Amino acid sequence: MIELSPYLALLLVGFLPNEIWRVLGVWVGGGPENSEFVVWVRAVAVAVLAAVIAKLTLVPPGALATAIPLAVRLAAIACGFLTFLIVRRSVFAGLVAGEGALLIGGLLFPA
Numbered sequence: 515m516i517e518l519s520p521y522l523a524l525l526l527v528g529f530l531p532n533e534i535w536r537v538l539g540v541w542v543g544g545g546p547e548n549s550e551f552v553v554w555v556r557a558v559a560v561a562v563l564a565a566v567i568a569k570l571t572l573v574p575p576g577a578l579a580t581a582i583p584l585a586v587r588l589a590a591i592a593c594g595f596l597t598f599l600i601v602r603r604s605v606f607a608g609l610v611a612g613e614g615a616l617l618i619g620g621l622l623f624p625a
Contacts, residue, residue: 563605567591586619 539555570578571587578587594612601607 560605581625582616582620583623583625586623587616590616590619 542551571591572584573579574582574587590612593615594608597611598604598608
């Protein structure tokens with residue numbers, strides 16, 4: 515049981531509280547997809563994602579700060595954003611392309 519305790523804590527503290535809000539969001543947002551509430555929720559979600567990406571890029575934690583130069587991190591963001599625009603505004607495609615560029619850039623240009 516001791517080996518499973520971190521996973522149990524992650525489930526109780528990280529996963530379950532978020533699921534409550536997801537279920538509530540599905541229940542409240544059950545109306546039309548073009549309603550003002552759903553548009554607002556999407557805007558907030560995109561803003562939070564952008565803030566997290568900006569923070570991880572400009573003030574990265576630990577190994578990311580020491581292993582990958584700022585220029586590579588900025589180029590990866592540019593690559594991800596261009597892919598997002600090219601692939602019909604697909605957030606998933608942009609994230610995959612940006613992460614791929616970050617990994618390749620980290621291998622080619624180590625700090």
